[in-house]
Amino acid sequence: MAVREVFDALLDLVLPQRCAGCGAGGSRWCRRCVAVLASAARVPLGRTSPDPQPPGFPVAAAAARYEGAVRGALLAHKERGRLGLVRPLAAALAAAVRTLDPPPGVLLVPVPSDPGTVRARGHDHARRLARSTARRLRRCGVAARTADVLVPARVVADQSGLDARARAANLAGALRCRRRLDGCVVVVVDDVVTSGATLAEAARALAAAGGVVHGAATVAATSRRPPVVASRLLRPAAPGPSCAGAGTAARRGGDPPVGPRGGGLPSDTSAR
Numbered sequence: 001m002a003v004r005e006v007f008d009a010l011l012d013l014v015l016p017q018r019c020a021g022c023g024a025g026g027s028r029w030c031r032r033c034v035a036v037l038a039s040a041a042r043v044p045l046g047r048t049s050p051d052p053q054p055p056g057f058p059v060a061a062a063a064a065r066y067e068g069a070v071r072g073a074l075l076a077h078k079e080r081g082r083l084g085l086v087r088p089l090a091a092a093l094a095a096a097v098r099t100l101d102p103p104p105g106v107l108l109v110p111v112p113s114d115p116g117t118v119r120a121r122g123h124d125h126a127r128r129l130a131r132s133t134a135r136r137l138r139r140c141g142v143a144a145r146t147a148d149v150l151v152p153a154r155v156v157a158d159q160s161g162l163d164a165r166a167r168a169a170n171l172a173g174a175l176r177c178r179r180r181l182d183g184c185v186v187v188v189v190d191d192v193v194t195s196g197a198t199l200a201e202a203a204r205a206l207a208a209a210g211g212v213v214h215g216a217a218t219v220a221a222t223s224r225r226p227p228v229v230a231s232r233l234l235r236p237a238a239p240g241p242s243c244a245g246a247g248t249a250a251r252r253g254g255d256p257p258v259g260p261r262g263g264g265l266p267s268d269t270s271a272r
């Protein structure tokens with residue numbers, strides 16, 4: 001168990017417990033919020049597209065809307081080091097990836113976070129989420145692994161306060177791929193899609209390195225641009241004893257069990 005995970009567990013002993021999803025007392029992750037994430041893993045939203053869609057935005061899918069328990073879990077995992085939430089979040093992200101019908105051997109490429117922010121948080125939420133998602137996919141029979149190949153190419157301005165056009169301009173050329181990916185099929189993964197500028201830039205950088213960008217997947221999509229739902233009926237995540245649901249241990253109280261990066265790129269959201 002990592003030091004952070006031990007610390008996280010010790011907090012349970014000394015702090016009053018509040019649900020990361022809804023704030024209810026008595027549990028760090030309540031039954032109701034467990035059910036919300038489990039539902040996203042069983043029946044992901046599917047295809048999503050920002051409006052307006054930035055140039056180069058790839059085919060993309062999300063598991064849920066960025067609200068309520070899902071938003072709470074993402075923020076708690078990222079900002080407050082609730083590492084145990086990575087499993088239900090990864091289950092939801094894996095479901096979103098599966099709606100894209102990725103080919104065997106697909107590489108999941110996380111969007112890099114600002115290294116200074118990663119140091120301040122003490123963990124890299126995107127990398128952790130991508131790795132847990134790849135494990136989840138493999139357990140569901142999808143040969144997937146992660147490739148931490150994207151790095152910031154330059155310093156960019158804070159995205160908050162910028163409109164969609166300004167965000168796209170701010171991020172143009174902001175990422176680079178640190179090795180060639182000729183012929184490799186890749187899916188960009190991230191926690192949230194907002195304007196889509198980050199995913200579009202990631203897709204551009206990967207394609208420039210020879211990667212075949214199959215699509216992008218996120219746990220959530222912001223609701224101010226309602227997702228264009230296409231796969232709820234087309235391709236629900238296949239149910240199965242090892243693939244449906246999220247975090248059974250969470251139902252026993254506390255977080256679900258815990259499964260087993262540089263410049264800086266601001267998020268699509270203020271939450272990154």
Ligand SMILES: [Zn+2]
Nearest residue numbers: 019022030033
């Ligand atoms: Zn809750």
